[in-house]
Each structure stands twice: as structure tokens, then as C-alpha cells.
Amino acid sequence: MKVLSAMQPSGTLHLGNFFGSMLPNRGYQDSAEQALFFIVDLHAMTTVHDGNLLRQLRQDAARDYIAAGFDPDKAIIFFQSYVPEHAELSWILSTLTPMGLLERSVSYKDKVQKGIDTNAGLFTYPVLMAADILLYDADTVPVGKDQKQHVEMARDIAQKFNNAFGETFVLPEPEVRAEVAVVPGTDGQKMSKSYNNTIPLFGDEKAIQKAIMGTVTDSKEKDDPKDPDSCVIYQIHKLLLDESAASALADEYKNGLPYGDAKKKLFESYMDYFGEMRKKHESLTEDYLSDVLEEGAKKARAIAGPKMEAVKKAVGLL
Ligand code: ADP
Ligand code: TRP
Numbered sequence: 339m340k341v342l343s344a345m346q347p348s349g350t351l352h353l354g355n356f357f358g359s360m361l362p363n364r365g366y367q368d369s370a371e372q373a374l375f376f377i378v379d380l381h382a383m384t385t386v387h388d389g390n391l392l393r394q395l396r397q398d399a400a401r402d403y404i405a406a407g408f409d410p411d412k413a414i415i416f417f418q419s420y421v422p423e424h425a426e427l428s429w430i431l432s433t434l435t436p437m438g439l440l441e442r443s444v445s446y447k448d449k450v451q452k453g454i455d456t457n458a459g460l461f462t463y464p465v466l467m468a469a470d471i472l473l474y475d476a477d478t479v480p481v482g483k484d485q486k487q488h489v490e491m492a493r494d495i496a497q498k499f500n501n502a503f504g505e506t507f508v509l510p511e512p513e514v515r516a517e518v519a520v521v522p523g524t525d526g527q528k529m530s531k532s533y534n535n536t537i538p539l540f541g542d543e544k545a546i547q548k549a550i551m552g553t554v555t556d557s558k559e560k561d562d563p564k565d566p567d568s569c570v571i572y573q574i575h576k577l578l579l580d581e582s583a584a585s586a587l588a589d590e591y592k593n594g595l596p597y598g599d600a601k602k603k604l605f606e607s608y609m610d611y612f613g614e615m616r617k618k619h620e621s622l623t624e625d626y627l628s629d630v631l632e633e634g635a636k637k638a639r640a641i642a643g644p645k646m647e648a649v650k651k652a653v654g655l656l
Pocket of ligand 1: 348354355356357358359481482483515520521522523528529530531532
């Protein structure tokens with residue numbers, strides 16, 4: 339299995355990102371024959387128009403993912419723009435991508451509807467994403483539900499290319515992560531940075547504590563029995579525990595654990611669970627990160643380069 343996943347460098351990562359996408363994706367670095375993880379700085383340019391900010395965002399993302407256990411000894415980790423073949427292939431693919439295909443993109447239509455300033459890059463976003471995937475013969479692309487259509491577009495574009503120029507690309511399959519793992523935010527809705535209800539993974543311990551202590555509860559009195567299944571604090575806490583610890587904690591709720599104490603316990607477990615990761619986050623030097631990203635780009639180019647040559651031969655550029 340050849341797996342590939344890419345992350346938008348879009349700011350502070352939270353518990354929902356960790357359990358919903360980072361943890362399952364990270365697992366592939368142990369099981370797949372080839373695993374690539376990269377930070378899509380070129381895609382980010384469709385919305386970030388500030389050079390210093392982009393540099394900072396992508397560097398932060400690299401630090402976050404590597405601290406979270408994405409391992410350069412097991413997977414190829416790099417910045418998208420360090421491998422110029424992505425942009426080059428994107429152009430070639432755009433010349434055979436029907437306008438109608440892009441016009442059907444739900445995520446683009448969403449943005450238009452929300453009144454977001456669009457640009458040509460936003461419209462052709464799925465073509466660059468197709469290039470990301472097709473360059474590496476990826477057969478499996480793990481994504482959230484919202485990205486499934488984009489992977490299907492990559493498949494359509496690959497098919498078109500193969501029909502026009504001969505078998506060149508592997509047809510990728512989206513692997514949509516099960517929705518069972520929706521992590522609730524501190525207000526009980528889905529945790530999302532757009533709802534301001536997140537518990538961050540990294541950064542100031544006080545901010546984490548504040549977020550946890552601010553989690554919503556119902557109005558049960560201090561010693562009343564509590565229902566763990568309808569309690570957001572418990573729903574978050576159990577993600578951090580094994581089955582027997584989770585069930586022991588559920589019993590404590592039923593026996594009247596006060597919400598204030600439940601939150602303190604959650605904070606302790608949070609720090610236990612993420613302590614090592616947080617320490618690593620502090621200790622990664624800029625030099626180390628630069629080395630990893632350059633090394634990763636070299637390995638990526640060793641795959642993307644020959645692929646690009648085959649593409650150029652097929653289309654008549656070589
Ligand atoms: P946000 O909603 O905070 O903007 P993103 O859309 O950047 O998060 O999330 C990136 C990935 O993280 C998503 O594709 C999804 O798989 C995962 N994710 C985000 N929030 C949650 C959540 N609350 N529960 C489960 N997974 C989540
Ligand atoms: N569009 C994806 C997102 O917003 C990021 C992405 C870019 C991607 N290129 C990719 C994901 C290739 C998987 C494969 O999350």
C-alpha cells in the first residue's frame with residue numbers, strides 16, 4: 339500500500355485534529371510500504387497572502403506534526419513547495435481538467451456561497467491536489483469526509499490522462515475516516531477552530547487548563563450522580579484512557595464526582611497523555627526541522643522526478 343496525506347498549515351492544532359486525523363494517519367507510517375506526509379504551503383497561498391505568516395505557519399505545522407510522532411525515519415516528510423514537480427504537474431493536469439469538473443467542487447461552491455474572496459488558485463485547488471497524489475503513485479489517500487470529492491477528482495483526472503496519453507498514473511482511492519471519532523469541543527458541539535471551543539495540543543499549559551475548566555456541564559449539584567455518557571468532560575476524557583480506566587472513571591461519575599474535580603482529573607490526564615509530545619515540541623530545534631524537511635524533499639524528488647519525466651515523455655515535452 340502506498341499512502342499519502344497532506345496537511346494544511348492552518349494554525350493551532352487541537353484534540354479533534356489529533357484523534358480525528360493525526361493519530362489514524364500516523365499509523366500508516368508503520369503499516370504502509372510507502373508513506374508520505376507533507377505540508378501544503380502552495381495550497382495555503384490560496385488564502386494566506388503574507389510571506390512572514392506563511393513561513394511561520396508551515397514551520398509551526400512541521401514542528402507540530404513531528405512532535406506528534408510523524409517520524410522522518412519511517413515516512414517522507416516535507417514542504418510541498420520544496421518539490422517543484424507538484425506545481426509543474428499541476429499545470430499539465432490543468433490542461434486536461436474540464437471546467438465542469440472543477441465547477442462541481444463542493445468545497446469551492448461553499449466558499450463562494452460564504453462570500454469568501456475567490457481566486458483562480460482556489461478554483462484550481464483540486465488540480466494541484468491531484469498532482470500531489472498522482473506524482474507518487476499513491477493508491478490510498480486517507481482523508482476527512484470533506485476531502486473525499488477532491489480525491490475522486492484526482493482519480494478522474496488520472497483516468498483522463500491515462501486515456502489520452504497511455505497508462506501513466508495509478509488511480510487513487512480515498513479512504514474516508516470513520517466519523518465515529520468526532521471529538522466534542524468544550525461547548526459540546528464538534529470541536530473546531532471555527533467554533534472557538536478547542537483544547538490545544540501545544541502551547542501554554544494555562545490556556546489548556548482554562549479551556550478544560552471552561553467545559554460546559556449541566557446544572558447537577560456537587561454530589562448528585564452524573565451521567566458520563568451525556569457529559570462532555572467524560573466524553574473527552576475517555577479518549578485519553580484505556581477501557582478499564584474509562585470504566586472506573588464512569589463509575590466515579592455515577593457516584594457523584596463533582597464537575598470541578600472531573601475537570602481537574604481531565605487536565606491531569608491530558609498532561610500525562612500529551613506530556614512527552616509537548617516536551618518534544620519544545621526541544622525540536624529549527625536546524626533539526628530544516629534538515630528533516632530538506633532530506634524529506636530529496637526523498638520525495640527521487641520519486642517525483644522520474645514520474646515527471648514519464649509524464650513529459652508522454653505529453654511531448656521530452
Ligand atoms: P477545524 O474544524 O478545527 O478547522 P480542520 O478542518 O482543520 O479542523 O481539521 C483537519 C482534520 O482534523 C479534519 O479533516 C478532521 O479529520 C479532523 N478533525 C477536526 N476536528 C475534529 C473533531 N472535532 N473530531 C474529529 N476529527 C476532527
Ligand atoms: N485539501 C486537503 C485539506 O484541506 C489538503 C491536501 C492537499 C491533501 N493536497 C492533498 C490531502 C493530497 C490529501 C492528499 O485537508
